[in-house]
Every structure is written in C-alpha cells, then in structure tokens.
Amino acid sequence: MSSHFEAFKTRAEAVSAEVHRFVGKEEALAFVLAFLKEAGVSDAPQCGAVWSAGSFLDWAGTDKLRAEVPGLSFEVSREGSAAARVGLSQMDWAIAGTGTLVQDATAVETRLVSTLPPIHVAIIGGDRILEDMGSVLERLRPDQLNYISFISGPSRTADIERVLTIGVHGPGRLVIVVIDGFEQVAS
Amino acid sequence: MHAENEVSFRDAAAEALLDPQLRANFRRAMDGLMSKRRAQFPDPGDLQELRDLSTAIRTRSLLALPDLLEQFEAKATRNGIQVHWAETCEQANELILGILRSKGARTLVKGKSMVSEEMHLNDFLERHGIEALESDLGEYIIQLDGETPSHIIMPAIHKNKGQIARQFSQKIKDAKYTEDVDELTAMARKVLRQKFLEADAGLSGVNFAVAETGTLCLVENEGNGRMSTHVPPLHIAVMGLEKVVATLEDVAPLYAILTRSATGQAVSTYFNLITAPRGAEEKDGPREVHLVILDNGRSRIYADPGLRATLRCIRCGACMNHCPVYTRVGGHAYEAVYPGPIGKILTPQMEGVGVRHDLLHGSSLCGACAEVCPVEIPIPEILVRLRREATHDDVGSNVAGRGTGHTAIEDWTWRLWAMVLKHPALYRIATWFATRFGNLLPARAPLLRNWTRSRTKPVPARRSLQERLRAEGGPHV
Numbered sequence: 142m143s144s145h146f147e148a149f150k151t152r153a154e155a156v157s158a159e160v161h162r163f164v165g166k167e168e169a170l171a172f173v174l175a176f177l178k179e180a181g182v183s184d185a186p187q188c189g190a191v192w193s194a195g196s197f198l199d200w201a202g203t204d205k206l207r208a209e210v211p212g213l214s215f216e217v218s219r220e221g222s223a224a225a226r227v228g229l230s231q232m233d234w235a236i237a238g239t240g241t242l243v244q245d246a247t248a249v250e251t252r253l254v255s256t257l258p259p260i261h262v263a264i265i266g267g268d269r270i271l272e273d274m275g276s277v278l279e280r281l282r283p284d285q286l287n288y289i290s291f292i293s294g295p296s297r298t299a300d301i302e303r304v305l306t307i308g309v310h311g312p313g314r315l316v317i318v319v320i321d322g323f324e325q326v327a328s
Numbered sequence: 329m330h331a332e333n334e335v336s337f338r339d340a341a342a343e344a345l346l347d348p349q350l351r352a353n354f355r356r357a358m359d360g361l362m363s364k365r366r367a368q369f370p371d372p373g374d375l376q377e378l379r380d381l382s383t384a385i386r387t388r389s390l391l392a393l394p395d396l397l398e399q400f401e402a403k404a405t406r407n408g409i410q411v412h413w414a415e416t417c418e419q420a421n422e423l424i425l426g427i428l429r430s431k432g433a434r435t436l437v438k439g440k441s442m443v444s445e446e447m448h449l450n451d452f453l454e455r456h457g458i459e460a461l462e463s464d465l466g467e468y469i470i471q472l473d474g475e476t477p478s479h480i481i482m483p484a485i486h487k488n489k490g491q492i493a494r495q496f497s498q499k500i501k502d503a504k505y506t507e508d509v510d511e512l513t514a515m516a517r518k519v520l521r522q523k524f525l526e527a528d529a530g531l532s533g534v535n536f537a538v539a540e541t542g543t544l545c546l547v548e549n550e551g552n553g554r555m556s557t558h559v560p561p562l563h564i565a566v567m568g569l570e571k572v573v574a575t576l577e578d579v580a581p582l583y584a585i586l587t588r589s590a591t592g593q594a595v596s597t598y599f600n601l602i603t604a605p606r607g608a609e610e611k612d613g614p615r616e617v618h619l620v621i622l623d624n625g626r627s628r629i630y631a632d633p634g635l636r637a638t639l640r641c642i643r644c645g646a647c648m649n650h651c652p653v654y655t656r657v658g659g660h661a662y663e664a665v666y667p668g669p670i671g672k673i674l675t676p677q678m679e680g681v682g683v684r685h686d687l688l689h690g691s692s693l694c695g696a697c698a699e700v701c702p703v704e705i706p707i708p709e710i711l712v713r714l715r716r717e718a719t720h721d722d723v724g725s726n727v728a729g730r731g732t733g734h735t736a737i738e739d740w741t742w743r744l745w746a747m748v749l750k751h752p753a754l755y756r757i758a759t760w761f762a763t764r765f766g767n768l769l770p771a772r773a774p775l776l777r778n779w780t781r782s783r784t785k786p787v788p789a790r791r792s793l794q795e796r797l798r799a800e801g802g803p804h805v
Contacts (some may be wrong), residue, residue, distance in 0.1 A: 156597070219559060219612045223525055239595040249606055249613030252558045256551055274580045283543040283576065283603045287407075288558070291599035296551035299591070300466035300482060302353075302489050303360050304509040309465055309517055310524075311551025311598070 145237035145270040146319065152240030156294030157307055158315040162267070169320040170201050173229070173262060176316065177210050180227050180260060184212040188226050190258075191217045193250040195231030196325055197264050217250035219257075228254030228312070232265040232292075233325070234281060238273045240293055242317065247287040255292065261312040263292070267321035337686040340661040341653075350486055354658045357485045361649040364592025365700070382585045383704045386640035389573045393630065396539040396572045397621070403542030407604040410618045417447040420622045424449065424531075424564055425456055427618050431562055433458065433528035437520075439548065439556035440464040441533030442480055442643060443566045443622055445665045446678075449531075461527075463520050463552040465513060472499045478659030480666060481590050481645040486658050520552070530556035530614070534567035535642070536582060537619075540575045542603060544619065547586060549597040557602055563614035565602075569621050570630075570639040582642060585702040589644040625678040625728065632726055634713060638677060640703040641670055647697035647707060653690055662687060669697035673710045680729025681718040688715045688733075737775065759792040 150160045163169040182190045189212040192198055198206075203215045214221060222228060230251045234243040242263050246252045255261045271277055274291075283289055296311030307313050344350055369375040389396060401411045412427075414420035428436065436453065438444065438460060450460040450471070462471040466483035469492055470476065477483030484492070489507045496515055497505040503515050524530075532553055536545040544565055546553045557563050573579060587593045606613035629635050648654045648668030659667035664675040664687065672691060676684040688711060697707040714727065719738075721731030748754045766788035771780040779785075791799070 152594075156595070219525070223521070241595055241599075247607070249558055249610055252554060253612060256554050256558075274583070275577070278576050278580065282541070283538070283601045284541045287602075287604035287607065289601040289603075290554070291595075291601075293595045293597050293599075295597070296549070297597050298465045298513065298550045300464070300469065300484055301487075301492055301509045301512060303357050303482070303485070304489075306509055306513045309513050309550045309552075310463065310520065310555055 145235075145272060146267060148237040149235055149240055149270045149319075152238065153294065153317060154240070156240050157297070158240060158294045158317055160317045160319065162319045162321065164321050166197065166200055166320060166323050169197075169264070169318050169323070173264075173318060174206075174209065176262065177213065177227060182210060182212050182227055187224055188212055189214060189221070189224060190227040190229065191215075191222050191225045191254045192229040193217050193231075193248065193254045195264070197231050197320075197323065198229075217253055219253055222253040222257040225254075225258040227260045227262060228256075228258035229262040229264065230254050231325070232263050233269065234277045235265055235270040235319075236272070236274055236277060236291075237270050241274070242290075242292045243277050243281060244290045244292070245281060245286050245288075246290040249288075252288065252290060255290065256311050259308065259312055260314045260316065261292075261295070262316045262318060264318045264320065266323040266325040267319050269325060270319075335663050335684070335686060337662060337690040340663055341657040341690060344657040344661040349488070350658050351656060353486055353488050354655055357479075357482065358649050358655045361482075361592060361645075365589060365646060365649070366592075368588040368592050368594060378581060378585050379702055379704060381581045382642075382702050383640065385573060385578045385582060386642070386703045387637075389578065390570065390630070390636055390639055392574065393570070393572065396574055397569060400537055400539040400542060400572050403539065404537075404544075404619065405542070407542045408617065409542065409544075409604065410616065412618060412620045413623075414620055415623045417622070417624050420447050420566065420620050420624075421449055421452040423620050424566070425453065425458070427562075427564060428453075428458055428529055431528065431616075433562060435459045435523070435527045436461070436529045436531055436564075437523050437527035437556055437560060438462050438464075438467070439530070439532040439546070439553040440467055440483075441531065441566055442477075442665065443533060443568050444531065445477060446568075446624060447566070447622070449566075460531075461520070461523050463524065463550075463556060464548075465516055465550060465552075468516055468520065469495070472496075476660070476665070478667065479645060479648060480643055480668075486660065524552075524555050524559045527560045529562040529564060530558075530560040531564045531566065532556045534565050534571055534619070535586065536579050537567060537572045538574075538576055538579060539572055543576070544602040545579055545583070546600040546602065547583065547596045547598075548600075549591075549593075551598060554598055554600055557600065558613050561615050562618075563602075563605070563616070564618045564620065566620045566622060569623055569626050570641075586642050586644050589646040589700070589702045628726055628728060629677050635677060635710060635727070637705045638670075638673055638710060640705055641674070642703060643670075644702055646700045646702065650696045650700045652694060652696065653692065662690070669707045670705070673705075673707055673714060676714055676718070677728065680732070681714050681727055682729035682732025685718045685733030688718060741775075756794070759794070762788045763790055763792050763795075 232242040298309040453460040469484040478486040605617040654668040717727040718733030771785040
C-alpha cells in the first residue's frame with residue numbers, strides 16, 4: 142500500500158490522466174477487460190488492442206485473454222499499434238510529485254503501444270509509486286537500459302493560441318490502473 | 329564598416345509595431361506564459377534555490393566541457409550511438425545528408441530542434457531532393473507557410489486560429505475551414521501520422537546529454553519526439569556542443585526548472601532518455617542512432633570567460649516571454665534563428681557583432697530577462713559588453729567581427745568631437761556656433777534625426793558657461 146497514492150492521483154489527474162485503483166490483480170483485470178469492451182475493441186479493422194509484455198500480462202495469461210477479447214494482440218508491431226484503438230503496457234515506477242509514469246522502454250513494443258493508439262492503458266503496482274524523479278533515477282539507470290520513458294498525462298499541445306489540446310500525436314487518453322498487492326518483478 | 333548589413337532590427341521592429349493583430353497575438357500569449365510560470369514558483373525562496381542549483385550545474389558542466397564531451401562520446405559510442413562532430417552548419421548539413429543517403433532515405437520527419445533551424449537543415453535537404461517535414465504542431469504550421477519560428481518554444485505563436493484555419497483550408501488536402509482548435513489539431517495529426525509511418529528517418533533535438541551514461545534526454549509534450557525517435561528505422565539527433573552535463577543527478581533539477589520556466593508546467597508530458605538503438609533481436613525501433621554535435625561558433629564563445637555564460641542557456645524562452653521589446657514586436661523582427669533577449673546576445677556572437685550590431689541596440693536594458701533566467705545568464709551585461717566589442721577592436725578579444733559595427737559617419741563624428749575637445753580654440757568656436765545657431769537646426773535635419781527619432785532635440789543655452797563666467801564674474805575665469 143503506497144503512501145504516495147493520493148498525491149500521485151491528484152497530480153496525474155491535473156495533467157488529464159484517469160486514475161483507477163484496485164486491490165488485487167483479479168479486480169484490476171476485470172476492470173481492464175470491461176474497459177476494452179466498452180472502448181469497442183474487436184477484431185474489426187482499426188478496432189484492435191495491443192498489449193506489450195510484462196509480469197501482469199504473464200499472470201493474466203495471453204491465451205486466455207486472446208480467447209476472451211477478440212482483436213486483442215500480444216504481437217506488437219509498428220503497423221499493428223498504429224491501427225489499434227487501445228495500447229496496454231506495464232509501467233515500472235511512478236512519481237507522486239508530478240503524476241508521472243516511468244517505464245523501462247528498452248523493448249520498442251512498450252513505446253509503440255504507449256504512443257500510437259489513441260488510448261493508452263498503463264498498469265502499475267501500488268508500491269511502485271515513489272516521491273520524486275531523483276528516487277526513480279536511483280533505481281532505473283539508463284546505463285543498462287536503451288530507452289526510458291517518463292509519461293505524464295496524455296499527449297498535449299498548446300501551439301495554437303496557447304489553447305490546451307489533448308491528443309495531438311500520442312494518445313488522447315491515458316488510463317492508469319494502480320494495483321495494490323501486485324508485486325511487480327523489478328525491471 | 330557594416331555596409332553589407334542590410335538587416336535592421338529597428339526597421340523590422342517599426343514595421344511589426346504597425347501590425348495590431350501581431351501585437352495582440354503576442355501580448356495575449358506572453359501574458360499567459362508569464363502567469364503560468366509565476367504559478368509554478370509560488371515561493372521566491374524555493375525558486376531562488378532551484379535557480380542557484382541549476383546555475384551551478386550549468387556553470388560546472390561548462391567548466392569541464394571538453395572532458396565531458398570526450399567522456400560522453402566514449403560512452404555513447406559504446407552504447408551504439410554514432411557520434412559525429414561538425415564545426416560549421418554546412419558540415420553538419422553535409423553529415424546528415426551523407427547519413428540519409430547511405431541508407432537510401434528520401435523522407436525525414438522531424439521533432440522540434442532549434443539547432444536544425446540554426447543549420448537551415450530543411451532548405452538544405454529540400455535542395456538535395458530529401459523531404460524534411462516538421463511534426464511539432466507549431467513547426468508544422470509555420471513550415472506550411474515557409475516561415476521561421478517566432479518563438480523558440482511556441483514557433484507559431486504569432487498566428488491566431490483564424491489565420492491557421494485559412495492556411496489549413498488552403499494547404500491541406502480535403503480540409504474544411506474551421507477555427508475549432510481541436511479540429512485543426514486533428515487535421516495536422518492525420519497528415520503527420522501517415523508521414524511518420526512512411527518516413528525513412530526521424531530527427532530530434534537534444535535537451536541534455538549525460539556524460540556518465542551517454543544518454544540523450546528529450547523533453548516534449550506532443551509525442552512527436554517519441555515518434556521521431558522510434559517509429560522510423562533511423563534516428564538522427566542534433567545538438568549544440570554545450571548541452572552536455574556530467575551526471576544523471578544533474579538532469580532532474582534542470583528538467584524541473586526548464587518546464588516550469590518555459591510553459592509553466594511542473595512536468596512535460598513526455599521525457600525520453602535515449603541511450604541506444606534497437607537490440608539485435610528486435611523488429612522495430614531505429615536500427616541506427618546518429619548524433620551530430622554542432623559547434624557553429626560555440627567554441628569561440630566558450631573561450632571567452634566573460635561571454636561563456638551565454639552557453640548556460642537551456643532554451644526555455646522565459647527571457648522572451650518577459651521581454652517588453654519582444655512582447656511588442658514579436659520574434660520575426662529579430663530576423664534571427666534565436667529571437668528575444670537570448671537571441672540578442674547569441675546571434676551577434678555566432679554571426680559577428682558587426683553584422684548583427686542592430687540587435688545589440690534593440691534593448692532597453694530593463695533587466696527582466698536576467699531576472700527570470702533559470703540559469704542566471706547576465707544578458708544585459710553581456711549585451712553592453714558586445715556593444716563595446718562591436719565598435720572597438722580590443723586586443724585580446726576573440727569576438728567575431730569585433731570593431732566592425734560602426735559606420736564612416738560615426739567614425740568621423742567621433743574624430744571631430746575629439747579634435748574639438750582637444751583644442752580650446754576650436755571648442756570656443758564650436759560652442760559659439762552651437763549657442764547662436766543650434767536652435768535653428770531643425771530636429772529632422774540629416775544626421776541629427778538619427779538622434780532625435782527617439783529623443784527630444786537638445787536645446788543649447790543662449791550663452792556657454794565660459795561666456796557667462798566671463799561676463800558675470802566668478803572664480804578661475
């Protein structure tokens with residue numbers, strides 16, 4: 142149980158992210174499946190979902206999910222991600238002070254699913270929320286990781302008259318699923 | 329002599345001041361940016377603490393710059409990033425063209441990079457048959473009109489949505505006229521998304537380069553920076569050689585003060601740490617990552633301890649947002665890649681103080697820029713120093729074009745002035761003429777009007793002090 146959750150939620154919502162908290166992986170999975178259904182994920186063109194590898198996905202089991210959600214794919218490609226409606230990925234850390242998600246994005250699939258589809262669902266264990274960026278950088282060293290992503294809210298711009306516009310190049314919705322009692326394997 | 333100097337900030341500024349739409353666009357935007365920044369720094373003590381730390385980090389990084397660059401190159405190379413050095417913009421352009429050609433690349437999609445603006449890379453590539461497309465929304469908007477950025481963070485801020493709506497409806501295929509900002513953004517997204525997927529290469533700038541890990545840090549909000557660096561199969565990054573810092577610990581405070589000072593955000597949407605190209609077993613992501621490190625006069629600036637602070641700049645644009653001159657005339661009046669206060673000291677140092685002498689005088693020296701600068705660059709002090717450099721060929725100075733920022737008329741005026749002051753007889757004759765006939769000279773007389781354009785015409789007394797002392801008596805006559 143993270144003492145930083147409330148601060149994280151406040152800051153993440155301030156940058157237009159949606160934050161949901163669940164106790165246990167089962168509850169979280171039920172939410173994700175309902176969410177995919179509601180988002181209209183199906184095997185029709187442009188309606189798929191792509192989910193990049195992670196310990197939560199390993200637990201949920203790809204075969205079971207594939208059977209349950211038509212259009213959900215675990216083989217992430219550039220083209221597949223660009224055509225998908227929802228991208229799902231697991232995060233490694235979160236920062237309470239700024240509402241930021243942090244991901245070891247060495248595997249390019251994690252970058253593709255979090256950038257190309259219009260909705261990004263980010264999954265993270267409740268005990269992975271740290272206080273600030275410094276605490277994260279102590280644990281996630283780029284010496285060993287090819288690419289690290291810090292994500293705070295959905296894609297945004299204010300380039301036209303400083304009017305805030307969500308979802309310019311990246312996703313227009315960032316849905317964060319925080320799971321208490323989910324002990325992530327350290328990256 | 330600067331007879332070749334056809335660029336004149338004074339003329340361009342005068343023209344810009346006559347455009348009420350332009351002034352309104354900038355006023356509104358700058359007011360917004362100033363208040364958003366203020367809201368991020370509620371406690372002046374905390375702000376000063378962060379500024380002190382950031383200034384110290386940048387100063388320390390510059391002190392060790394040659395070593396840090398070597399360390400960075402070694403690390404980045406070991407990580408698989410191919411590092412290239414360019415002394416001039418021409419060399420940098422040729423390097424990038426060479427990389428693109430070696431991969432058979434015909435299209436380049438670009439994330440925002442001011443260094444690439446400095447290089448005029450887009451024009452260069454177009455001339456060599458390679459399409460270079462800007463993907464940052466603001467940059468895309470101005471590229472459609474063949475314009476340059478008017479602000480380093482908000483390149484299209486000189487336009488309002490009506491102007492953008494007209495432009496999109498004319499230049500984007502099948503686009504309808506709308507002033508809805510969400511719809512305009514969606515149109516750009518649609519065009520650019522396709523380009524991202526088709527592009528042979530992506531280009532990005534670099535906000536910080538970390539020597540200890542060989543990592544490139546990229547700050548952005550739109551996601552186009554992420555896409556430029558991992559959707560196309562080739563990634564080329566460009567940066568000025570001053571961008572390197574020693575450790576990852578140095579990055580966190582600089583990043584915090586950058587986003588707060590720039591757009592008044594506590595954090596940018598995306599912050600990407602790029603250390604290596606794709607792994608051997610991966611299907612996507614850039615096969616190669618290249619980094620071009622540009623000098624373009626920075627070594628010369630670096631060599632002068634009095635000017636080195638110019639290189640501390642983290643390109644937040646706060647000095648522009650708070651500048652009373654910039655806010656009124658906008659960025660294009662500077663006719664320089666970097667407008668506003670930082671541009672006023674950087675451009676003359678890069679291009680020569682003689683050539684861009686005009687910029688040095690486009691300032692009231694009010695000091696607002698230095699007051700908000702997150703890394704405490706003494707912009708007014710450097711400006712005054714460069715004004716002197718422009719007209720004096722000081723021994724020991726290394727400033728480009730020093731001593732060339734004056735005209736024959738100025739030279740002769742000063743010579744005459746010195747002669748008059750050196751010879752009492754001449755001085756008496758000159759003051760006699762000035763007191764008797766000085767008032768007859770119209771304010772708009774040639775030469776005099778250069779002075780009176782922005783000042784009241786001096787009114788000489790009817791009798792000189794010496795004459796009065798002689799007539800009315802006094803000591804030491």
